Every structure is written in structure tokens, then in C-alpha cells.
Amino acid sequence: MASPGRRGGVPTREGEQRREEQTEQQAPAPQGPVLPPPPPVDYGVFMQGLLQAMQTQAHTQAALQTQMEAQVRIIR
Template sequence: MASRGRRGGAPAREDEPRRDERAEQQALAPPGPVLPPPPPVDYGVFMQGLVQAMQTQVHTQAALQAQLEAQLGLLVGAYERCTVGKS
């Protein structure tokens, strides 16, 4: 099998790394500083926080729904007052 040559027919020098070898070496190099591993997770505390966040979301959603219904009631009342007697 013939060896691969460079453009122009000149073969790669023996001390010059080939393109695919350079790409492999660059892929193996880390892209930045190596960070220490994260601290261990206390899943009990994590779950408590998650439950608290979900409960807060439920209360917030209920408060917003009540506020929206109250505003809608005001708008409907104002609309009805403006249209009384108009046909």
C-alpha cells in the first residue's frame, strides 16, 4: 500500500506529527483548568428544599389566580356599567 503524501507530492517528515495525530492530542487535552470534584450532596436536604420550592410555587400560583379573578371581576363590572342602557 502506498504511503500518503502531502500536497505537491512531498512526503511528511518523520519528526513532523501527522494531522490526525495532532487532532487526537488536542482532543485529549482539557480545555481549561481542571476543577476539583464537587462536594458530596445531602439528598435529604436537597429534597426538603425541592418540596419547599414546590409548595411556594403552589401558593404563588394560587395567589396570582385569585388576583387575576378579582381583576377580571372588576373589568366585567366596569364593562357592564358602561354598557347599561346601550343596545
């Protein structure tokens, strides 16, 4: 006698697993434009820009601190 399941004596679990595998293999291709990979990053240039930005911020903060202290002296 055939084992429980669907046609051909395939047990239900195996049939479901096979259907899931087929579904995974037949997944639709992604739609939309395929973008090229991003260009390589030159970390030396990146670090130079980061250092410059941090120095600019430090100078700006120092100038603002000096300006604020001068205004406080005027008020007093």
C-alpha cells in the same frame, strides 16, 4: 516502503485525528467566575405562588368586567 503520509509513515488521516484529539484535550479552561449551582426549588411553594397569582388575575378580570358592564349601561 513507508505508507503515504508524514514522518514515521503515519497516514495523513491518522495524524489529523491525533492532532484533533490533542486539540480537544488542550481546550482552554472557561474564564470568568464559577457560579455555585442554583438552590433547590421548593415546588410546593412555587405552586402556591402560581395559584395565588392566577386567583388574583381572575378576581381582577372579574372586577374589570363588572366595571366595563357598568360603564356600558351608563352610556346607553
